[in-house]
Amino acid sequence: MIFVEQALQTLVAGLSVGCIYGLLCVGLALIFGIMRVINFAQGDLMMVGMYVAIFVASFVLPPAVFGVATPFIAALLVVPVMFIFGYLLSWVLISRTAGLKAASLTEGDAHQAQLILSLGLALILQNGAHILLGSSPAAMISPLSSSAWEVPLLIDDFSAIFFNKARTVNAVICVVISVVLFWFIQKTRIGKSLRAAASNSEAAIYMGINVSKAHNIAFALGTAIAGIAGGLLVIYYPVQPHVGVDFVIIMYAGVVLGGMGSIVGAFWGGMTIGLVQQLSTLFVPIQLQNTAIFVVFLFVLLIKPEGFFGRTVERA
């Protein structure tokens, strides 16, 4: 009975972590899927979002008005800030190495330039944050992080599992944002234009689609998603300038697992990683958590190299 209770409790933890990882992977997959840009700075954009959320919660929102909702509203307000930041980054920097402006370079050259640019951006964000904010971790204090809903298990009189309130609200927000984003990409005209620009940029231009702008919007959306995921994460995970490094590896693993470029796949890839990371602690020492992730990762790719949702639509 103890094991069942413990396993269910770990499953709950895995699901809540998985939702955040899923959202992080969705942001990365969006940028890769539409711009074909490999963005090494995605973890650091998340880190910026974490700091922005703390800043907004501490200096912009009066806690007396918003009460326990303050951290979540702060996380939502990260979206416009990071959207604008991402749009400017793409417009001023990334567009020079990706898409149309890079069309004059050979494909290989443009690719290398783009990789080095995003690595450079990662270093600037990390060290910039280090200089501005110092290296000591910062956290967002929320009373909800230390309270839980208790759900009795009904197998006996005393077994129960606990849903941490902050984590549960976070998970729900992550799922809602992922669904809204998926709907946006699949169903709206702007979303479809983004996919058209990704599918064939030359033909998209012949349709009258502004492909450079489509790329900027995609990068801005990806940045905003990294930002809000960071804003939600910081409610229970402290931020320091180099926090993105660990997460970017998880994000890439999730995106590859889900199938490069698939947004739905990316969510399930991130979810899988969250679940494996938490559930592995039931069987192996906690230090082997991340080893477990990559064992599962390699195993899945051995069986299904294109990832869960990798698909080919070209005629055979």
Added chain:
Amino acid sequence: MLRIDQLNVTYGGLQALDGISIDVKAGEFVAVVGPNGAGKTTLFKSISGTVIPWRGTMLFDGVDLATLAAYERPHLGIAHVPEGRKVFSGMTVFENLEMGASTEEGRRRWNDTLDLLFTMFPRLKDRRDQYAGTLSGGEQQMLAIGRGLASAPKLLMLDEPSMGLSPSMTDVIFDAVAKIHKEQGLTILLVEQRVAEALENCDHAYVLETGRVVLQGSLEELSSDDRVRRAYLGL
């Protein structure tokens, strides 16, 4: 409608177009024929703005095309059906058509255009929710043309629509184009290597060789020209 004067295009040092002048009047069906590498695709890309010419002027309804970015030109009423079709392979047939209707005029006439397209190409109607990448070559060409028409253009430019298609599918496509021209009165600029089929329906044609217009005239003038008869029509 479209007036091109002394157009020059170079790739690096290579001269792809060398002083091309072409005139397309409203309601005309104009064909540009010529062998592989003559510069036909380059001409189309210059009109659409994905290749920047270094000399010459292009006027569309009096507007200097050089003043507009490539993505703005379709909104004037220019539809470019590119060589190799270039459908959005991961999107459905219907979504491809919707992307064609990105222009204001295309959106306004969307319902009528859709009826017209599905009557003209019933195969697209049957496959409306299928991914474009899974269509056959002929179906993809129908989709590419349909996507061009969905913008409700004034000028439809077709770059080698017969490329890679079987002779019977080529006939289907050419018949459709001729029908659009006759029934809708749409102005058409067609580029082809298959000279006989291209000349069959046109009002005026240009023969392009290594970046120059070597011959031009009406259908009767060209098909009575000995050079054309020997080199292109195999007569």
